[in-house]
Amino acid sequence: MNSPHRIISHFDLDSFFVSVEVLNDPSLKGKPVIVGGSERGVVAACSYEARKFGIHSAMPSAKAKQLCPHAIFIKGHYADYSKYSRWVTQIIASKAPLFEKASIDEFYLDLTGMDKFFKPLQWTIDLRKLIIEETKLPISFGLASNKMMAKMATNQAKPNGFLQIPFGKEKDFLAPLPVADIPGVGEQTNLILRAMGIEKIRQIEEAGPEIMENKFGKWGIDLWHKSQGIHLREVTPYHEAKSISSENTFEENKTDNSFLKKELVRLTEKICFELRQDGKVAGCVAVKIRYPDFETTSRQTTISYTNADDAIIPVVKDLFQKLYKKDRAVRLLGVKLSELTNDAVQTNLFDDIERKLDLYKAIDEVKNRFGKSFVKRASSG
Numbered sequence: 547m548n549s550p551h552r553i554i555s556h557f558d559l560d561s562f563f564v565s566v567e568v569l570n571d572p573s574l575k576g577k578p579v580i581v582g583g584s585e586r587g588v589v590a591a592c593s594y595e596a597r598k599f600g601i602h603s604a605m606p607s608a609k610a611k612q613l614c615p616h617a618i619f620i621k622g623h624y625a626d627y628s629k630y631s632r633w634v635t636q637i638i639a640s641k642a643p644l645f646e647k648a649s650i651d652e653f654y655l656d657l658t659g660m661d662k663f664f665k666p667l668q669w670t671i672d673l674r675k676l677i678i679e680e681t682k683l684p685i686s687f688g689l690a691s692n693k694m695m696a697k698m699a700t701n702q703a704k705p706n707g708f709l710q711i712p713f714g715k716e717k718d719f720l721a722p723l724p725v726a727d728i729p730g731v732g733e734q735t736n737l738i739l740r741a742m743g744i745e746k747i748r749q750i751e752e753a754g755p756e757i758m759e760n761k762f763g764k765w766g767i768d769l770w771h772k773s774q775g776i777h778l779r780e781v782t783p784y785h786e787a788k789s790i791s792s793e794n795t796f797e798e799n800k801t802d803n804s805f806l807k808k809e810l811v812r813l814t815e816k817i818c819f820e821l822r823q824d825g826k827v828a829g830c831v832a833v834k835i836r837y838p839d840f841e842t843t844s845r846q847t848t849i850s851y852t853n854a855d856d857a858i859i860p861v862v863k864d865l866f867q868k869l870y871k872k873d874r875a876v877r878l879l880g881v882k883l884s885e886l887t888n889d890a891v892q893t894n895l896f897d898d899i900e901r902k903l904d905l906y907k908a909i910d911e912v913k914n915r916f917g918k919s920f921v922k923r924a925s926s927g
């Protein structure tokens with residue numbers, strides 16, 4: 547019989563930001579280190595030594611300081627994180643036929659069909675070894691029959707380890723684990739389940755689909771499937787990942803330089819806003835110009851992964867400056883962001899699905915009330 551299951555491995559760099567900081571400054575090794583703080587007011591990443599004090603990502607920095615006054619706080623070097631993220635991506639891309647970059651430190655590889663040629667577990671062990679040898683970064687992986695199971699295997703294997711869940715053993719693996727171990731189950735879901743007397747994943751399955759749906763709607767059915775290790779989401783190939791772009795064809799051709807710059811700012815703000823709403827960051831920016839004779843040129847550059855207007859606008863202006871043929875009239879301007887991946891920090895912050903949906907709803911409400919232009923800023927032109 548043909549088994550319909552897939553072979554998925556999930557790679558996750560261990561406390562990625564902190565690991566990069568330790569590479570840059572080995573004296574940090576073995577110490578409670580916390581990245582983040584001033585910018586977002588929360589812990590973006592922390593070392594395993596810091597976790598022993600009860601510190602975790604997304605915790606307010608002030609609270610982290612209370613729990614561990616001697617912790618070392620670092621603002622973070624996001625350009626370095628991007629550099630290492632790209633390095634690991636390149637190594638994986640050189641070996642894996644099909645992979646998804648789920649965030650800057652997380653990857654899913656679809657190895658289905660590979661077992662005809664070699665053993666997926668050994669292949670994955672070798673790939674992990676290669677990543678560690680080349681980059682010196684600690685990384686863990688899980689190997690299982692779908693994305694969710696692979697991610698949960700990784701979480702069990704951390705730090706610096708690996709775990710395979712053989713096909714058919716999903717339920718055995720899941721049954722004794724706490725419900726909060728299911729990706730997407732955050733505080734809010736956990737509380738409701740607890741009130742229902744459900745603490746272990748096994749009990750979700752036992753509750754049955756009707757009870758789960760009554761309590762949570764569609765998410766309840768989803769959870770009931772997840773409790774049995776059923777998860778059908780496919781690995782999205784990295785290079786087919788969507789880009790976000792915005793362009794404007796002018797009614798009249800434009801030559802006014804300050805108008806063109808303002809327009810660039812407006813287009814960039816619009817797509818950065820979308821990017822943040824999707825919880826994504828971009829690693830590549832492109833600018834497109836079309837002249838009245840339909841000659842069209844574009845130019846792109848890689849950037850540190852970000853979704854901040856302030857970081858992207860200067861890059862867009864610079865690209866435009868290099869591309870634009872002076873004093874020519876412009877018919878169309880466009881800005882595009884690609885190399886999209888999930889924002890790791892935001893993913894940590896909004897691990898709870900309902901909270902995330904609530905947040906997006908709140909953003910949308912604001913947007914509808916004030917129009918998209920509420921994010922507009924005064925442009926220096």
Ligand SMILES: [Mg+2]
Pocket residue numbers: 558559560561562651652
């Ligand atoms: Mg990680």
